[in-house]
């Protein structure tokens with residue numbers, strides 16, 4: 001495996017890597033996939049994910065066409081053309097996302113999910129973001145489908161597609177260096193339990209994830225405090241090939257001090273656990289209040305639906321003492337909590353004082369917070385299905401929607417902490433997934449896709465865009481890498 005010359009080497013075995021490997025193979029290349037993890041732990045963050053894909057579509061027919069059979073209840077969702085997707089990314093990233101890369105992501109999202117369906121990836125309506133009643137299933141625009149059996153299913157289906165093509169995969173195979181020859185990338189140095197191997201290829205695709213599982217890099221780039229909290233996904237994304245690409249001259253791009261981090265169960269494991277995958281997430285906070293260990297609110301919980309705010313709420317929790325907070329609900333909203341809350345413990349009380357005692361926070365502080373919040377709640381009827389405008393007045397931080405006074409017992413509280421999902425900073429690619437150097441010139445022989453690339457997400461992130469980004473640019477990287485290899489073969 002390591003002694004022959006390959007057309008394309010793909011580093012990593014998540015969604016970005018496997019889409020690249022399959023696309024390169026189908027474009028005629030010989031492909032080797034290098035996975036650092038042992039076979040049983042293969043698949044990166046992709047395997048832990050909820051596997052919701054945000055893609056653009058003109059009409060419901062585009063969505064239904066991806067399903068193996070029509071759903072048994074009516075699906076209600078607004079059109080989500082590429083421009084709306086583009087605007088969503090620009091809105092949540094404060095206009096900093098790379099316009100050309102974002103345009104490519106949005107425009108090619110639907111063709112890419114169709115291509116994945118044709119590879120054997122099966123889709124179903126998203127359990128996380130869909131709100132179901134007897135007659136209909138309502139979805140936020142753009143966030144309708146996930147892959148069957150979520151990330152575990154996505155990973156299995158992509159591996160099945162790769163294995164049916166007999167794409168070679170090496171496990172326990174960690175890429176540690178890029179091979180360079182007169183400025184051209186000519187393969188990688190791989191470390192395995194048997195030793196080190198120089199592996200030659202015409203094109204190399206880096207798809208080895210971010211640096212979220214590396215506490216030293218987290219502290220260095222994200223800042224103090226980031227070295228301690230739980231990692232929501234794989235322990236293998238430790239950033240060595242990201243550092244190596246920079247060392248070889250790739251351009252650092254994007255929000256290097258930024259990351260996707262969400263409220264998770266305070267007792268979540270230190271790194272992702274495949275029995276829990278993404279079930280430690282605690283995303284129903286818009287329907288309650290979030291307080292710190294002093295019983296004080298510190299973050300706007302109701303700015304928007306959680307799919308537009310959850311990625312930045314983790315950071316706000318991390319800034320609180322002991323990286324801890326509590327989400328509190330009352331009888332009016334407790335029934336709205338996602339199923340995932342059932343995987344953790346809660347504290348209940350018939351009065352706020354009783355609740356505070358169970359939580360171990362000062363009863364006076366929490367009582368004051370709740371009565372001030374209740375007094376500031378104004379207007380509009382509470383409606384969990386829309387941004388209802390039921391807001392606080394004169395309160396800091398404000399709550400702009402779903403500001404239901406906490407007044408109907410029993411009260412219930414869930415302890416949360418900040419869990420890191422993935423990092424935003426990475427190396428720069430162009431719209432053909434070619435890696436650019438510090439002068440924005442193409443680095444010959446080097447491509448990248450997925451979390452290892454930067455320039456897509458800043459400060460915040462619209463749910464479902466991570467996997468979509470990896471697949472759109474994975475497919476592009478595979479095709480471009482195969483083309484390059486075929487060109488080299490012709491000229492030599």
Ligand SMILES: Cc1cc2nc3c(=O)[nH]c(=O)nc-3n(C[C@H](O)[C@H](O)[C@H](O)COP(=O)(O)OP(=O)(O)OC[C@H]3O[C@@H](n4cnc5c(N)ncnc54)[C@H](O)[C@@H]3O)c2cc1C
Pocket residue numbers: 011012013014015016017034035036037042043044045046047048049050051052053054173174175176207208209210232233234236237238239240241272277278421422449450451452463464465466467468470
């Ligand atoms: C709990 C959780 C839930 C999520 N839910 C969603 C969701 O619903 N929708 C969404 O869009 N996104 C979601 N995400 C984010 C999404 O999972 C990632 O953005 C996406 O999986 C990244 O894909 P990737 O292929 O770039 O990286 P990964 O899937 O992480 O793959 C990286 C691969 O590289 C390998 N690797 C690392 N270093 C090396 C090396 N030196 N040599 C060889 N191999 C190496 C790893 O072992 C792994 O196989 C979620 C993430 C988590 C953790």
